[in-house]
């Protein structure tokens with residue numbers, strides 16, 4: 118669920134995308150009108166299940182949100198403020214439903230099947246309208262007090278830089294997001310000059326260096342329309358800046374790579390949120406450990422439903 122599109126899909130336990138359907142995010146509708154557009158999409162996709170047994174609903178949504186209560190107030194979907202998305206989806210589908218930030222969902226997907234498959238310590242970053250991130254350390258997705266860990270978009274990269282929507286100044290999002298680039302250049306990011314592309318990449322590299330130094334992680338996988346659209350010059354500038362700024366023995370080897378899943382990352386991430394929630398159910402120790410659960414789902418495990426014994430065996434304590 119984002120400011121550009123709503124995407125609903127069926128993903129199997131191996132992470133294969135079976136079916137996907139999308140609509141542009143409705144504009145100018147109220148909360149119920151916006152929900153109606155999503156509801157149509159969900160029902161359409163469920164009716165395409167063709168006898169496959171559906172067991173859980175996972176959601177990746179732009180923040181902020183309260184994943185505990187299931188209420189969302191996405192900055193890019195103004196019709197929804199404290200909208201009870203999880204409750205509505207549970208009511209509509211009858212499935213247990215789990216909800217998380219879209220960038221954290223992408224981090225799960227990249228660790229499950231994408232560019233961070235073989236890495237236990239990494240950050241996944243989305244550079245598009247805004248800048249989001251999700252961090253995995255020791256195979257565990259970081260949550261924080263309210264579930265907001267990973268907001269790399271608000272790491273300061275330009276002291277006394279541009280004012281940020283968060284109220285701060287010089288945040289990565291205020292300097293290198295699609296919105297910021299449009300404000301700086303007066304044009305679409307797709308038309309940005311090489312200077313702007315390289316500056317944006319360098320600022321991303323600067324933020325990644327801080328995170329690598331702080332958290333001892335070895336990889337940043339980067340996705341999002343702005344980063345992928347900018348391509349090589351953006352990534353090369355990011356790597357140069359990272360090499361200049363991450364100099365500790367443990368951070369020197371850190372790398373910045375394109376995310377592995379491309380356009381399917383967000384929907385597979387939403388599925389990973391669902392699988393993770395299902396597997397973690399009934400196992401407090403496993404509640405923040407997603408990777409073994411995700412790996413289990415590709416084996417022949419009987420996923421009979423929430424709390425089922427065989428579904429919680431593989432959770433690492």
Ligand SMILES: [Zn+2]
Pocket residue numbers: 270271281282283284285286288290291
């Ligand atoms: Zn900020």
